[in-house]
Amino acid sequence: MIYKESYIYGITDLTCGNNNVNLAEHVETLQNKKSARRVQGVKAVYSKSDARYWSLNHRLFKWEGSANYSFQLQYKGKRHAFSTGASDKALAAKIAAGIYNDFLKLGVEATLEKHRPKTGSPDRAATIGEWIEAAKKISSVNPATFNCYAASLRLIAGQIAAGNKKKLSNSRFGPKSGGAATYRESINSLSLDILTLADIQKWRIAYEAKGKTPLAKQSRRTSCNSTIRQARSLFAPKVVKFIDDLKLPSPLPFEGVEFFPRQNAKYFSKIDPEELLKKAQTELATQNPAAFLAMFLALGAGLRKGEIDSLMWKQVDFDKALIRVEATDQAELKTSDSRGEVQIDLGMVSILRGYHAKAEGPFVIESKIINSGARTWGRQYRANGAFETLKSWLREQGVEARKPIHELRKELGSLVTREYGIYEASRMLRHSSLATTEAHYTDLKCRPVVNVGGWLIPENVTPITSGYQKTHQKVKRVEA
Numbered sequence: 001m002i003y004k005e006s007y008i009y010g011i012t013d014l015t016c017g018n019n020n021v022n023l024a025e026h027v028e029t030l031q032n033k034k035s036a037r038r039v040q041g042v043k044a045v046y047s048k049s050d051a052r053y054w055s056l057n058h059r060l061f062k063w064e065g066s067a068n069y070s071f072q073l074q075y076k077g078k079r080h081a082f083s084t085g086a087s088d089k090a091l092a093a094k095i096a097a098g099i100y101n102d103f104l105k106l107g108v109e110a111t112l113e114k115h116r117p118k119t120g121s122p123d124r125a126a127t128i129g130e131w132i133e134a135a136k137k138i139s140s141v142n143p144a145t146f147n148c149y150a151a152s153l154r155l156i157a158g159q160i161a162a163g164n165k166k167k168l169s170n171s172r173f174g175p176k177s178g179g180a181a182t183y184r185e186s187i188n189s190l191s192l193d194i195l196t197l198a199d200i201q202k203w204r205i206a207y208e209a210k211g212k213t214p215l216a217k218q219s220r221r222t223s224c225n226s227t228i229r230q231a232r233s234l235f236a237p238k239v240v241k242f243i244d245d246l247k248l249p250s251p252l253p254f255e256g257v258e259f260f261p262r263q264n265a266k267y268f269s270k271i272d273p274e275e276l277l278k279k280a281q282t283e284l285a286t287q288n289p290a291a292f293l294a295m296f297l298a299l300g301a302g303l304r305k306g307e308i309d310s311l312m313w314k315q316v317d318f319d320k321a322l323i324r325v326e327a328t329d330q331a332e333l334k335t336s337d338s339r340g341e342v343q344i345d346l347g348m349v350s351i352l353r354g355y356h357a358k359a360e361g362p363f364v365i366e367s368k369i370i371n372s373g374a375r376t377w378g379r380q381y382r383a384n385g386a387f388e389t390l391k392s393w394l395r396e397q398g399v400e401a402r403k404p405i406h407e408l409r410k411e412l413g414s415l416v417t418r419e420y421g422i423y424e425a426s427r428m429l430r431h432s433s434l435a436t437t438e439a440h441y442t443d444l445k446c447r448p449v450v451n452v453g454g455w456l457i458p459e460n461v462t463p464i465t466s467g468y469q470k471t472h473q474k475v476k477r478v479e480a
Contacts, residue, residue: 048100054093060084063137071096075108079242082115112244126246128157129188135234138242152230158187160199163206195253200228204258221260228257267410267440271399273299284393290365290386291393293355297323297364298408300348302429305405307338309381311364313356321349325430340430410440417441 046053054060060069069092070083082099084092102111126134132150139146207224211217232254233239240248277299284292297303301323303311315324323342327333344352352364360366365383381387387405394404401407409429417425417437426437 049097049104051090051093051097054096055089060089060092060096068092069096073100073103075103078244080108080112080244124247125192125249127188128153128190128192129185130246131192131234131243131248132188134243134246135239139239149230149233152227153234154184154187155227156200156203156231157190157194158183159207160194160203161187161190163202164194164199192253193249195249197251197256200254200257204228204260208260218263222263225259225262228254228259232257262439265439266442267414269411269414271397271407271411273408273411273415276397279397280393284390288386288389289355290367290383291390293365294383294386294390294405295394295408296348296351298405299412301342301344302409302412303342304338304409305381305387307333308365309383309387312362313359313364314362316352316356316364318349318353318356321346338430340427342428342430413437413441 046056048054054071060071062068063070066083067087068083068085069087069089070081071092072079072081074080082096084095084099086092086095099111099115102114106114132153136146136150141149204224208217208220211220235248235252235254240252277295280292280295284295294308297308297311298305303323303325307325310328311323312328315326315328317324321344323344324340325333325342326339333339355364363382365386367382367385369380369382369384391404394407399407413425413429416428422437422441423434425441426434429437431437
């Protein structure tokens with residue numbers, strides 16, 4: 001065999017650790033003109049101290065609104081983000097390699113001090129706006145949910161500031177003149193120090209006191225608990241551990257906060273579902289088929305509004321008489337526990353088959369709007385027109401609930417609980433836990449009744465003597 005030339009290839013410091021790959025020698029022959037790396041299918045692997053490592057894949061990235069490249073390092077389960085201060089990727093890669101070398105030589109604290117100095121004064125707690133912006137960059141929740149968290153935090157902070165006589169912008173309203181933005185900025189500039197435990201407690205009491213009736217107070221207690229939980233989410237451990245360049249007050253905002261006792265959320269049926277569905281078939285099925293189908297799916301399968309909106313015909317299994325609730329290319333689920341199969345009765349299968357035969361598209365509820373899902377604020381529904389029609393119709397039928405369409409799902413939950421028990425209701429409604437179902441439904445398959453009224457037969461009734469003329473009517477015997 002004739003040898004032409006030899007090459008030596010060295011590969012060091014794999015990205016999965018600090019292991020060194022032994023030097024591999026390859027002798028190229030006249031019979032094989034390919035290099036060793038091409039023959040063996042081995043890709044070049046560089047050490048993190050090599051700028052070429054940071055140039056690969058997506059190791060360098062740009063935060064939203066920033067022109068410069070950044071990167072992240074992880075140490076003992078905690079991630080640290082650094083800005084290279086360079087918009088040129090090659091230069092940024094060299095800077096990243098240099099910071100990594102300092103990370104190895106100087107340690108974590110010294111590297112952070114050298115390359116990522118604290119913003120502002122180290123003795124100053126972050127402002128509301130600074131914390132919201134930092135949390136937004138590392139939050140994994142969808143934008144609509146995050147904005148609810150931020151709005152709750154601003155609401156509490158703004159009302160606490162007003163109660164403490166702090167001067168805020170008076171131009172809260174007037175979007176054309178930028179009044180809303182000015183008011184928000186005035187709250188953003190407030191320090192997190194304003195969220196003391198004592199001030200949050202005062203805010204809670206004042207918030208509840210704005211309810212003028214017992215029912216209004218009960219509603220405000222529920223809203224208050226919800227608002228605090230959303231604002232507190234911005235200071236959860238899974239958020240705080242990724243933000244170490246801003247100072248937080250001690251104790252943390254909302255740490256040790258009190259909540260109002262959980263309000264009784266038991267569902268009490270106030271409608272006749274059979275009569276309501278028959279009336280809907282008469283009045284809605286021909287005039288607005290989409291609205292009727294929405295009601296049919298809510299009451300017959302217990303689907304949520306978003307699940308109805310994104311339901312596709314391929315999710316309806318006519319042969320097995322069930323509906324598969326699952327994530328699709330068009331929609332995501334409320335939670336992972338929402339995924340499941342919902343059994344439906346054969347009568348419902350027959351009616352759905354009829355609508356399927358006339359369907360012009362892939363969705364059960366047809367609409368001219370294609371896209372749906374979470375937006376920056378709230379949610380966009382494809383079938384919003386059908387939902388609004390159904391909502392108005394239910395109001396006309398005397399359904400007074402705040403969410404009349406969701407009330408249909410609750411009604412089905414009540415019917416299943418009464419007929420089959422709380423466990424089957426929990427499975428059908430796809431709740432995350434049995435406790436959620438128990439909080440809304442009472443597992444009584446029959447209502448115990450003692451025939452007290454039957455005791456009052458006419459011969460046992462004694463006339464009441466008084467100074468006033470009484471008219472006594474015979475009391476009919478009440479049969480149990």
